[in-house]
Amino acid sequence: MHADDTDFLAQRFEAHRGHLRAVAHRMLGSTAEAEDAVQEAWFRVSRSDTSRVDNLGGWMTTVVGRVCLDMLRSRKSRAEEPLDTTAPPPAAAPPADPEQDALLADSVGVALLVVLDTLTPAERLAFVLHDLFAVPYDEIAAVVDRTPAAARQLASRARRRVQGADVPDHDSVRQRRQWEVVDAFLAAARDGDFEGLLDVLDPDVIARTETGVTTGAAAVARGASTFGSVALAARPVLAVGHALVDGATGFVVLVDGRAERALRFAFVRDRIAVIDIVTDPDRLARLDIRPV
Structure with missing residues (x-):
């Protein structure tokens, strides 16, 4: 060389x-x-x-x-x-x-x-x-x-x-706990409950989108109002529900029956450690999304 x-x-x-x-x-x-x-x-x-x-x-x-x-x-x-x-x-x-x-x-x-x-x-x-x-x-x-x-x-x-899901998802107590953590995350985001968000986020949580990454519980909690507005968008064509996203615990936002965005979570000790937020249509189309 x-x-x-x-x-x-x-x-x-x-x-x-x-x-x-x-x-x-x-x-x-x-x-x-x-x-x-x-x-x-x-x-x-x-x-x-x-x-x-x-x-x-x-x-x-x-x-x-x-x-x-x-x-x-x-x-x-x-x-x-x-x-x-x-x-x-x-x-x-x-x-x-x-x-x-x-x-x-x-x-x-x-x-x-x-x-x-x-x-x-x-x-x-x-x-x-x-x-x-x-x-x-x-x-x-x-x-x-x-x-x-x-x-x-x-x-x-x-x-x-x-995620601790060594047994099938529908039989897993831990899986149900993860849905509870996700629901608590969404509720706290909806209500602007900063302390509530900190309760469910790992201190070193990472939230990743197509445009960048937010790291740390405080920073992710401050930005969670975005998640809340998505989850509670008052349009009759929109629905939000639990889903397995590429096999991981998550939720999906549907508009006219089509996925508009998907969130995928990873957990450490019953706290959210990673949040992947996917909105790009091409990336969404490649995801394996299974509503539950």
């Missing part, structure tokens, strides 16, 4: 280092191991031909994901624990642009790491990359050497385990 190309690649890698470290920390649950993974990712990136890579940031994410998958599999084979599971998440470097800010994983708390430790390496990678970093299933499939459909199934299984 030409020296100028190497310098450019190194600059781009440094611009994404904070994001890559956050991905690695969410995958590994260890600050030290995350740093090792990022360094190994740089070795792999620096030896690769990137001339045909259109999205360097996305490609680097899959590279660090592959490194973390190898490390998780090695850890499982040796029955090891992460080096410092109780350590706080690393401080992310300033993002290169708002799009990178939307990808930072430091918005999800340490409590989720405890749950992630129950997953297989492939499940953990699929869940972290897709649900926390919005990496498409076809890119995840290349990392785990499976089809996109199989990658979707990995993420779905992981999501159910994260």
Whole structure:
């Protein structure tokens, strides 16, 4: 590789280092191991031909994901624990642009790491990359050497385990509890009940839309009036109801029988930890939405 190309690649890698470290920390649950993974990712990136890579940031994410998958599999084979599971998440470097800010994983708390430790390496990678970093299933499939459909199934299984839904949804006490939490969230949003919202939100909650990300319970609670106005829109053509959204607890807003928006939730210890808000018609059409 030409020296100028190497310098450019190194600059781009440094611009994404904070994001890559956050991905690695969410995958590994260890600050030290995350740093090792990022360094190994740089070795792999620096030896690769990137001339045909259109999205360097996305490609680097899959590279660090592959490194973390190898490390998780090695850890499982040796029955090891992460080096410092109780350590706080690393401080992310300033993002290169708002799009990178939307990808930072430091918005999800340490409590989720405890749950992630129950997953297989492939499940953990699929869940972290897709649900926390919005990496498409076809890119995840290349990392785990499976089809996109199989990658979707990995993420779905992981999501159910994260939510505590190891038994069928209609038989799950925890699932019913999650509907109660969602209903309490909507009621508090409708009433402008800030304290009520804080009661049902994980302190490190992340709310993600097509236009950006809001992190932290206080910030999400302040913006919840938007959710309330959606849920209570007084139009006879509109209906709001519980739904499984790609297998996750959620709700859907219907207009003339068609989904206008869908919210998908992930939970940590009976509090909302992640809210995905989908309004784009193309994205909505790709979701598996099942009213319940």
